[in-house]
Amino acid sequence: MKEFKVTPIRNGTVIDHIDVGMALKVLRIIGLKGENVQSTVSMLMHVPSKKGEWKDIVKIEDRELDPKELDKVALISPNATINIIRDYNVAEKFIVEVPEIVRGIVRCQNPGCVTNLMEPVEPEFVVESKKPLLLRCIYCERLMSDVSDYLI
Amino acid sequence: MTSNFEGVDLVTIRDFSRDQIEHVMNLAEKMIPIALGEERSDLLSSHLLGSLFFEPSTRTRLSFASAMARLGGITLGFDQPLGASIQKGETLADTIKMVDAYTDVIVLRHSAEGSARLAAHFAEKPIINAGDGAGQHPTQTILDLFTIRKAKGKIGDINVALVGDLKYGRTVHSLAEALALFGAKLMFVAPKTLQMPKETVRAVEKLGAKPAMLTTIEESLAEADIMYVTRIQKERFPDLAEYQKVSGEFKINNALLKDAKPELKIMHPLPRVDEIQAEVDSTDHALYFQQAFNGVPVRMAILSLILGAKS
Numbered sequence A: 001m002k003e004f005k006v007t008p009i010r011n012g013t014v015i016d017h018i019d020v021g022m023a024l025k026v027l028r029i030i031g032l033k034g035e036n037v038q039s040t041v042s043m044l045m046h047v048p049s050k051k052g053e054w055k056d057i058v059k060i061e062d063r064e065l066d067p068k069e070l071d072k073v074a075l076i077s078p079n080a081t082i083n084i085i086r087d088y089n090v091a092e093k094f095i096v097e098v099p100e101i102v103r104g105i106v107r108c109q110n111p112g113c114v115t116n117l118m119e120p121v122e123p124e125f126v127v128e129s130k131k132p133l134l135l136r137c138i139y140c141e142r143l144m145s146d147v148s149d150y151l152i
Numbered sequence B: 001m002t003s004n005f006e007g008v009d010l011v012t013i014r015d016f017s018r019d020q021i022e023h024v025m026n027l028a029e030k031m032i033p034i035a036l037g038e039e040r041s042d043l044l045s046s047h048l049l050g051s052l053f054f055e056p057s058t059r060t061r062l063s064f065a066s067a068m069a070r071l072g073g074i075t076l077g078f079d080q081p082l083g084a085s086i087q088k089g090e091t092l093a094d095t096i097k098m099v100d101a102y103t104d105v106i107v108l109r110h111s112a113e114g115s116a117r118l119a120a121h122f123a124e125k126p127i128i129n130a131g132d133g134a135g136q137h138p139t140q141t142i143l144d145l146f147t148i149r150k151a152k153g154k155i156g157d158i159n160v161a162l163v164g165d166l167k168y169g170r171t172v173h174s175l176a177e178a179l180a181l182f183g184a185k186l187m188f189v190a191p192k193t194l195q196m197p198k199e200t201v202r203a204v205e206k207l208g209a210k211p212a213m214l215t216t217i218e219e220s221l222a223e224a225d226i227m228y229v230t231r232i233q234k235e236r237f238p239d240l241a242e243y244q245k246v247s248g249e250f251k252i253n254n255a256l257l258k259d260a261k262p263e264l265k266i267m268h269p270l271p272r273v274d275e276i277q278a279e280v281d282s283t284d285h286a287l288y289f290q291q292a293f294n295g296v297p298v299r300m301a302i303l304s305l306i307l308g309a310k311s
């Protein structure tokens, strides 16, 4: 029998193995601010993982993540796993993956970058390294490693 | 033969391979008599250059216009956006699309980093970056390489000291990388707080250079064949006293140069203020006015290659 610290969900998504401290950022990515949320969302922060480290977990009922959301989760928490729950069981499980090109989901941290002006372009980065994360703006060429404060 | 240049954008020096840079320099060499006005050319007649300077520039703007005119081409544009539609809030993207329709090639200087890459996305015609904020200025890099090659006969295996503010000037970063690509031996001479950023040091090391990191000009004097001086700006220092102390130590005068190799050549992207004293101008060390002139043949070469003009 599984032991749960929160009520099990029938259908939905469990985002597990989130880098400890990033759960609130994950909530922001999936846009759960209260207004339109019709289902239960639970969040566990600072839980021990099997590997003896700490992690966060986010569980969302009746909802799956779209590709943009998955990319954003990958950028702030490259080891997170996505568990699709159907009828109380883990029906699918995969690890998020940092994309090769990051377009339209992160702002350039360089305030002087042309993408931070009113120009009609989406910020775009080439992923130079996935672990540790290193992005290069294709416009100003500035490198960025911590993107958690720059998610769009 | 080196690859085809026709229609390509020149946004960063990395857009050109070493072979391509050599090719530009070889053509620039042939352009010198035309740049001097000794020979006439109509290589670019009926070609139009859109020259968009959103930020002030004397040397770069005039040398592009001179290069274009010497080859029989025409330059349109502005040197400050006053009165231009930008003042009314037009985006750079829209300005570029308009000028793209009026001209054959666009030279752009703009304060925003990455603006030339953005322009290249919106323009069909080639974009030449003439400085984007603290970003890239590739034609300056090529003319610097050309100047060194002309003065020394080669770029590889000579000692080049980059002196002054190495932290903030991105043009000095791309120059360092280009010099490493050509096998020059590098010395980075700067006050501790203005040393070359790690990223650039790593990039030149990847190209096989082992730069010496120095804090005084004196340490580089005995070996330097080329000294490339950049200005140390007041804004970079928390207090005036510190600025005065440091900038004083980074001034070049004839007394200092007594200990230099007689063949040492001094370069500077200009405008200088007082980092090279006027008394140096009349010595054999001064190469900076030659360097400024070289902007014309180098830009003639770049324009004619990118426009695909056949001589």
Ligand SMILES: Nc1ncnc2c1ncn2[C@@H]1O[C@H](COP(=O)(O)OP(=O)(O)OP(=O)(O)O)[C@@H](O)[C@H]1O
Pocket (backbone or CB within 6 Å): A007, A008, A009, A010, A014, A016, A057, A059, A081, A083, A085, A088, A089, A090, A093
């Ligand atoms: N019905 C459910 N409701 C809520 N959470 C669930 C449900 N089923 C599984 N989970 C949670 O989803 C995550 C993955 O479940 P799983 O049974 O695959 O655990 P696991 O074998 O430890 O997986 P992993 O190796 O990825 O850590 C765990 O955090 C688990 O607590």
Ligand SMILES: [Mg+2]
Pocket (backbone or CB within 6 Å): A050
């Ligand atoms: Mg587990």
Ligand SMILES: [Zn+2]
Pocket (backbone or CB within 6 Å): A108, A109, A110, A113, A114, A115, A137, A138, A139, A140, A141, A142, B114
């Ligand atoms: Zn940028």
